[in-house]
Amino acid sequence: MKKERSKKYRVLQVLRIVSQAGFFGLFLTLFIGAHYTGQDYISSTVQRFFHFDPLLALVTLIAARLVYVSFVFALVTVVATVVLGRIFCGWVCPLGAVHQFFSFAFKKTRFLRPPKEERASPAWKYYILIIILAGALLGLDLAGYLDPFSFLTRSFALSIFPGLAYALAGLKAGFYALGITGAGRSISQLLENWTLNATFIQGFAVGILFLGAIALNAWKERFWCRYLCPTGAFLGLLSRWNVLKLRIDDEKCIKCGLCTQHCETQANPYPNEKWRSGECVYCETCAAICPTAAIGFPLQPAPEKLANVSNVDLSRRKVILTTLLGLAAVPFFRLTPSRKRASLKLIRPPGSLPEDKFLAKCVKCGQCMRACPTNGLQPTLIEAGPEGIYTPMLVPKIGYCEYYCSLCTQVCPTGAIRKQTIEAKNKIKIGSAWVNKSRCIPYVLGKPCIVCEEHCPVSPKAIKLVEVETKLPDGKIAVQKAPVIDLELCTGCGICENKCPIVDDPAIYVTSVGETRSEKNRLLLQVIGETGEPGK
């Protein structure tokens, strides 16, 4: 038999790689673009990717019981998947591209030697999907933890780019030390121009998870896509009716098994009847490497049998059990005091929905933290309970809320942070500032300071100065101007805390109380009702 590989599918394979590189490049461009560009409003950012994600669309719809119009784009993905199969996973998904690239690298370096036949079950991702959907029924949004866009954006925002920023800063210092000032200066300008935030609580942990997900490719090719990705699972369920069906020409096939061994996503091309269209991402590898060009994907608009969707044993019993597990898990995510009483440190970005709606909508992608010009938005760890891990909160000690900036509200893919004009944002209160008089310089040391007052951005200022007498250790009395807060004017932006010269534990600090979005976390009682009647 004549041994010749299929030219057509090798070209398609190259095209697929070009497509993946292109979409990854687009993702990266949009990701970097999410910063202050010189314009108050930025239009297209990486949230566009999210809007094409049907899992996020569905979970947000179910969990928050809200229709978010931008998710209409997800229908494109749904239709494409129904007609053409999981081309989204193979040709578009930027996280898929990352895993693909590292699988390739691990194969070339022989870290990864795929077995002739893979026995591990790809069913796990379906169970993960079921648990996420079951949780969404009860308003729990878990999609963000394993959704590929959320995972990738969060990892890039909180660890990869911060790591890069650190590396660049090191390189810059090296250039300066060597006297290559021009190059060093270019780096410093780039860091400022792109707002490469480098300081993140949990940055290390998020980075380790990302590197771990990449390292898993050394064990199984595209491990994430095969066993973990709930979006892939969702698309897998949709791809049963697609028109591109793998066909092996029995006359040409020499039963070498290369196709099954090197299938990226364990779709099992050989034998033909065992091929799982729900797992196939149309990477074209099998067709391209087949030594006799026996494999093709002809148009065949016949629906697959359900059993053949993935050939994974998604028995009714298992589906019911995981659904119940998913539902049962919800209360455990809620065993947290943050539901009962507001957490003082949980200062949400301006425009955030009330906490329960916020948690149901936030997909933990970290875009707001990427866009924040001061690096103040940080991933929450415990303050919002288990379902709030990775959701954004302002940590004024690290960075404050820039007065004329509403970028975080503009880049949020789900509207958990509602889009705000600068004017609207300036009216939102995200918390309240407090003076710790036992640490404040004028109050304790009797020395002048007023740094907080100087930085207070509202006019008239929310920080007023009053003269206070301080008894000094030698018994003398010092009189200084010291800060007091007008809580009606304070927006909670936190610049006072950020700029306070007491660096370790600022003498002025912001807590969440008084935030506009909450009806419970109130401070100033509206004693006079809007009708003017007292006591309303």
Added chain:
Amino acid sequence: MKRRNFLRDLAVGGAVLPWGPRVFGGQAAGPAQAPHLAAVEGESPYLITKEAVAALGGMKRFVGRGDKVIIKPNIGWDRTPEMAACTNPEVVKALVELVHDAGAKSVTVIDNTTNQAKRCYVRSGILDAAKAAGASMPYVDETRVKRMALKGEWLKEWDILMDVLEADKIINVPIAKHHSLCRLTMGMKNWLGAIGGARNQLHQKLDQAMVDLTAFFKPALTVLDAYRILVRNGPQGGRVSDTKLVKTVVAGTDPVAVDAMGAAFFDIRPQELLYLKLAQERGLGTFELEKLRVEKRKI
């Protein structure tokens, strides 16, 4: 000569012609006779800046051919020009052009901002204005500083921006604003934006710090932007109603005298400002304006 430059010179020439005899007379008599201070009032921040420098004898008096020049405005805040929190961009633009025309090798506009640098540079309007006039405008790199011996009364040493240290000539271009601690922030306070380090700790003895810094930086020229001044809620204001139109620029070589003259716009007598007193005692200049030749013009 470029057409743009020609048109510009024509405009400036036209503007100064009514005062021609005095301008050219002053120049002919030589810098010895030039006024110590020039205060020019007018509708255009750009033109009054050029006029003020001309009244002092022209930029060539302060900047030589081949000089590396730093122009140091106040760009501390993320505020647009009508808030009067940052130096007027037109004033900066006029100075960049004058410095270029005087034959400088390079002109750099820089300030260590308080809000995000990019926001301050862009929204103050200074980035566009300075770039259009041919200046470079890098963001401050907080790591590119040098610990310098200031030999001050209080500040013995501090981190100074290398960009400023490397310059041959510095032109200080502050804006006149209200400040809760030192009452007014003008030229002497503006040096806090030319340094690195924990600047917020300088507030514990701010007047002294300002004097120590003023003694260290030796600007060739100080141009105080009092076109629109900030009269309350300083030093950043936030409402147009916090500002007042004075439409004046004060230029001079004596940093103490320039600030002393600026105080008048706020109806504050110079001797009420502690830092001016300390600076005069230190011999950095004088706030006794009556002893100086002051040229006042209106265009």
